[in-house]
Amino acid sequence: MNEGALYKRCHCRDENGRKLGGSCPKLRRPTGAYDSKHGAWSLQLEVKVPAGHERTHLRSGGYDTRDQAQSVLNDIKTLIALAETADRPDQARLQIAGLIQEALRERRPLPDADELRARLRLGRPVEQHLTVEVFLREWLETKRGSRTASTYTSYRIYCEHHLIPALGHLQLTKLRKHHVQQLLDDIAADAALIEAQNTERRELQAAAKAAYHVKDHARARQLRARLALMPPLRHVPGPVTLQRIRATLRSALTSAMKEELVTVNVAKLVELPAHRRARPMLWTEPRVRQWRRTGEIPSPVMVWTAPHTRAFLAHAENHELHAYYVLVAHLGLRRGEAAGLRWSDIDFRTGTIGIDRQIIQVNWTPQVTPTKTAAGERTVIAPKPVLTALARHRRRQRTWAAKAGDEWNDAGWVFTDHYGDHLTPDQFLTCFQALTKQAGLPPVRLHDLRHGAATLARAAGVDLKTVSAMLGHSSVTITADIYTSVVDEAKREAADLIADLLAAEHNDEEDTHPDPDETA
Incomplete structure (x- = not known):
């Protein structure tokens, strides 16, 4: 892999309206050095490709300083170098270059080096974004036959109803303690609302039943109409539910650590209110x-x-x-x-x-x-x-x-x-x-x-x-x-x-x- 190049370009145009790009005379001082007040820095890197493939160049511009451009170029070179650890380096190099090109074109952050390294080590496709959802679904499959049916069902319910909807979009390597803490705090906050709605629904049901028994059919219909607009009775998530949701994620992330997909089990860092188990x-x-x-x-x-x-x-x-x-x-x-x-x-x-x-x-x-x-x-x-x-x-x-x-x-x-x-x-x-x-x-x-x-x-x-x-x-x-x-x-x-x-x-x-x- 070559070292790449850094250069300056601008948006000036000639008398015919054509962009001057890197040939603009204002880019350089009389000494030949780049003028710090005109144009923006760009980078270019040619990626080594197997015989028979078209040459691949990675280009990006718009950086205010040379140091910014150099930093991005260094990151790109680090990512490309990861291909040498793959079973098929040439193929992996092309795939990584494609990911980088897409990120540069869409002005998104470059792929995460640790995540790419983990994917290559495990033989996973580098194009696949290993999100929390993808990982949890794969983890559930591994648990299908290794736990009792009731335990597996609990894992699946907590993943499908809580963890995946709230955290599934995140890249696994980007999952942090505050993401999990926010999820559990939101569930605890919703519990009070659900309990109040359940209480209101039960009271309306009792009132509708009482009205029906005294043959006040108009009021009974009115109350049933109100009930139809209310949410159904729902389980109120208490401290035990929060503990089990965290335990499910903690178990999953323990498996992720064993596979070297993450370095920290963030679920272990989350704090929950002390819960005393009910004593007989x-x-x-x-x-x-x-x-x-x-x-x-x-x-x-x-x-x-x-x-x-x-x-x-x-x-x-x-x-x-x-x-x-x-x-x-x-x-x-x-x-x-x-x-x-x-x-x-x-x-x-x-x-x-x-x-x-x-x-x-x-x-x-x-x-x-x-x-x-x-x-x-x-x-x-x-x-x-x-x-x-x-x-x-x-x-x-x-x-x-x-x-x-x-x-x-x-x-x-x-x-x-x-x-x-x-x-x-x-x-x-x-x-x-x-x-x-x-x-x-x-x-x-x-x-x-x-x-x-x-x-x-x-x-x-x-x-x-x-x-x-x-x-x-x-x-x-x-x-x-x-x-x-x-x-x-x-x-x-x-x-x-x-x-x-x-x-x-x-x-x-x-x-x-x-x-x-x-x-x-």
Whole structure:
């Protein structure tokens, strides 16, 4: 590659109107040096091309000083020199020259040297602009088979709904911390608006329903017309959503760093407001009374006491899914793990249950996948009530199979419909919510039966390592972090109940044994 050339040109014209260009006498002083007050600096560089190709010259002008022109020329030479690192230098040189020509013609910045270097090292076409959108879509493809279906779906949703619309147009190498910070700040700001709109929509829906019931049809139509103009109910992105969006980008950029596409993971530099995960709280008697009076639920994660769980299981005793709830309440299985059991996983002789799969729902479609983590693959010991409930359930299922005949799906699932097809996690949830309401019990999530099993085990003195293994946690630290406070509360509740019971017995004794002085 030659060194290129710098020269001056101007826009002066001769008497015939033709541009003088570099031949204008005003460009030079009598000494022959360029006049600093006339014309502008230009550059030219001939690019080496393979035999058979037309000569390629890169030209650009309009620079105020020689130093400016020299700086641009140096940058161009640096970019052209990158072609020597490619597998096919001649082809890469022509492609890079084309990119430079386009940038000079459109007065855009020159291609980014680091990005070009990365593309050449990875064998990518240099003409392709590696934007955040292009990279994220390629990254999602690599994750399609290497993560559980639900995790991949979460990645895709956060990329398609948030990251690509806001950041996709940026070149990957130009992505900075402030871009990501602005995205997350905007989402947080929108959350308040979405919540207000959701509240207004619910109030209008309630008012329209009330108007319809009192036969005020004119007002009902008016309210429904207003509803039609409003946005639909939308998910309110909270702190957890922001954390997950950042985590998705952080994971993607970690892959980009491994491929040497970027040098800094800017997602790690972004600051988010501190978020405290909701801790499980026990449904103590005072909280239950408050809930019955006001409907107030103290925490998103509530745990039943042993009497609550016992009352629920007694109420559900004749329900088709009774064994499922007994299983989760005693052993703390995740709802998808219990849904994914086959009869071959259960050894009634030894009382053991093997767990190595789960049923999850991805966009409402059930899928059978491995357990959430490697630690989730485990064998648990089932107590007698669980084995009894499962045996009873198996007898009931055999009657369904006999009635279904040839239509029975003999896949060996434990929890099925009347034709042998496995149920979905949402079906267990819907039944659980209905049974809880029928029993008049304070509300908990189905997942909170798992929390209840862990809480009762710890309160009964089972060591932390055993409880962690039963739950399939990847670390004892996770178990301790979640359950320490609620276990202490459960112990205190039990102590108070025992004290109340003993106090009641003491009062009964006083009533049945009169004062000796009174009988004298």
